[in-house]
Amino acid sequence: MLYIVGELIITNTHRIIRRKYYKKTPSCRAVVLRALTMLSILRAVGSRFLHSTILFCVCALCALHASASDWISDYANYVKKEAIKHNVPGYAFVYYEQGKVPKVFVYGKTHKNGSPITEHTVFRLASVSKTFTGLLAAKMVEQERLRWDTPIATLLPDIPFTGEGVDELQLQHIIGQSSGFMRNAYDNLIEADYSLERVLTELGKLDPICTPGDCYTYQNALFGAIEYYLSNQNTSYHSELHTQLFSPLGMSTASTGRASLQGSESWARPHIAITRDRWREGKVENNYYRFAPAAGINASITDMTIYLQALLGEFPTVISSDMINTVTTPRVKTVRERNRRGWRGFLDDAHYGLGWRIYDVDGHRINYHGGWVKGYRVDVAFAPDFKTGYVMLTNAETNMINTTTAEFWKRYFEQVETD
16 A cells, blocks of 8 residues: 555656646756656655655756746846837846856847857946946045035035035035035036036026925936036046946947047947837937936946946955945935836835935845936946845836836845745
């Protein structure tokens, strides 16, 4: 009787393994096939104990393998399907977990009839540039070349800011998006190709809607004050970025400016929406490049992988832990972020630091920033407690990125909690 029961258990377990694990992954199939061959031999010689032990081990190994690798493959397939659904011309994304090989996925072409996107294809980073600006400022503060409380009068000695209470405006409020000016003040002048000095002059006439440091008011034009200040110090934003960050990190295809983008060996052309899910190739606009600390950087997914590694503490002589902690410390609450498409119901709290957004996702912390200029969308995020990061670059103004980034973190935390 015990023999018959044991045989039934083994037979059913045998079927479960085939059904549940055989289709998981090629490597898991190989494990199953080898194990099933051994099981047949052991059954023939009557070694039931070893037979059952091997079955158990196969189940355990395949389950672990599936949870460790299948989720990112499934996610990559999900992103590709979304891109096909929305006719996205191309993208590149990377998932990096410290101590493991980065997983890079690319799709599509630089433009119609163009070359395939590769790991070295350069995209515009748009407002993700602000994360570099925050770190560059932190670096210069460490070097005692700047102070976070540097006043606007020092940054712009030739351009008066006369609004009520604006004398309290400091570098930390500019990079920390808490200047007090109305949101996106004079972005329209940037897009109308007004000069840097002209836009800053118009900003200087505004009265703030709150005291600097008290409320979140997202800006682009005001970041031009950093470009202006560095120019007056016989240097430039471009020069400081290369000297302080790009070169020592080995970000060999990272750059600033339109000419540098278009001079890249492989670069993704911008695509603008005609109608929903239909795109046309556009020209690269120079307007926001003139406000480079806000939106002037270009990089490939290879560059951004290195950037993630630096953000996770792997290049401490270039980007110190103190720098990272400083720029990702919450400073002002960003209430509206909680209702972002794709993140709603998933995001518990949101703040802005110094060039970075800080998200609370189901009790887990993510440091994040998105970017959007004409023809491009970009996201960067890292979870410091899990030593994990993610970047997506696209060459279209697609809303797909709203959901794909949030979906990445949902799936990541689900598999972490399962493991």
